[in-house]
Amino acid sequence: MELAEFRAGLDRWLDDNEAALRPDPDKSATLDGQMAHTNTVKRLAFDAGWMRYGWPARVGGLGGSPLLRGYLGEALAARRLIEPGPYSLTEVLAPTMIDYAPAQLAAEMVPQLLRGEETWCQGFSEPGTGSNLGALTCRATRTENGWRINGQKVWTSYAQYADRCVLLSRTGTVESAHNGITALFVDMDSPGITVRPLQTMHDVAEFCEVFFDDVAVPADRLLGAEGQGWAVAMDILPFERSTALWHRGAYLHRRLQDLLDAAPDGSLSPRDVGAVLEQMYAFRARSRQTQYRLDAGERLGPETSIDKLMLGIAEQSLYDLVPAALGPAVVSAGDREGRAWRAEYLYSRAATIYGGSSEIQRNIVARRLLDLGPDR
Ligand SMILES: Cc1cc2nc3c(=O)[nH]c(=O)nc-3n(C[C@H](O)[C@H](O)[C@H](O)COP(=O)(O)OP(=O)(O)OC[C@H]3O[C@@H](n4cnc5c(N)ncnc54)[C@H](O)[C@@H]3O)c2cc1C
Secondary structure, X not given: OOHHXXXXXXXXXXXXXXXXXXXXXXXXXXXXXXXXXXXXXXXXXXXXXXXXXXXXXXXXXXXXXXXXXXXXXXXXXXXXXXXXXXXXXXXXXXXXXXXXXXXXXXXXXXXXXXXXXXXXXXXXXXXXXXXXXXXOOOEEEEXXXXXXXXXXXXXXXXXXXXXXXXXXEEOOOHHHHXXXXXXXXXXXXXXXXEEEEEOXXXXXXXXXXXXXXXXXXXXXXXXXXXXXXXXXXXXXXXXXXXXXXXXXXXXXXXXXXXXXXXXXXXXXXXXXXXXXXXHHHHHHHHHHHHHHHHHOOOOOOOOHHHHHHHHHHHHHHHHHHHHHHHOHHHHOOOOHHHHHHHXXXXXXXXXXXXXXXXXHHHHHHHHHHOOOOOOO
């Protein structure tokens, strides 16, 4: 299906199904409610076909350009029918799962993610190894039937809801750094896994500590080859830093409009609003270019650090308008909408951390794109 036809058909379907797709405001005030609703929307969109476009037939998709799935995310976020965070995990994890999982495993698992029957999480960061991911120590040892995992992950988003985890583990020596890492697809209900949610400053337990004590993982859950986990990570991160943020950009445009509607006359200076719009359109233009490169069959790589940097700048500049528009009280109290603004204002601080901090993205731009020499 062509993009124009997809857009027109999807917009009609969204208009016609607004009542079923719209979140219940009471329930969507909690993370439990947001997670459940995002999965409901995915199921409805999958059953109507929309969620299947842009994904290959071998994982339950209907084929077509990745631009189609990009427009779906954009339309859902712009209408505030999904939460951008949980929704993005599909775009972060599914493409790499399709490329690296054994074909049968991908065919069985990916449709469950697309249809919102399952939630997956990304087990990369560990205490002390967030930016320095190549030094991770969560260990996988070979057993007769597969692997045994011991160690800890941290900042694992939505792990308390997750059915599966794409886990980076150490199989070689720590000295072997990037070459001793192996990626595994782990069932989160395996004996030996303990998940402890962490409270964030916006009062949502969005990410977790995850402990692995002698967790058995079958041999057929290997993603790629043993020792190829760094390649898997380098495949996931470009999606996390670019295409997974496209719909977030659409959400920011919607929230700027909401803010302008809510702000009393004269509370925002046109110059400040103009500066934010400039950042948001700069991100959108960059992100659009990335979408089209993916559509043309290009492999995404370190250049996506630019997309991630621009998203962080745009998101924080937008939410920096909130205290001026709605008064400083909005960041400490308020009604339901006020609490939503407060949560988003505080969460925007994370935009320069998750997916790799802005300092690390600048290092990647300097070292890998501009060839300005190694870290000192
Ligand atoms: C909301 C949120 C969700 C997240 N979800 C997940 C998830 O689902 N799965 C997952 O695995 N991880 C997740 N993370 C973790 C995230 O990837 C890490 O927080 C991030 O990579 C930074 O690592 P760190 O927290 O260990 O900080 P550190 O690496 O300790 O960095 C601390 C500070 O030092 C700076 N710094 C570090 N090294 C350098 C350097 N070489 N040069 C210049 N500055 C440097 C950093 O920029 C940062 O400002 C999430 C984080 C957030 C905030």
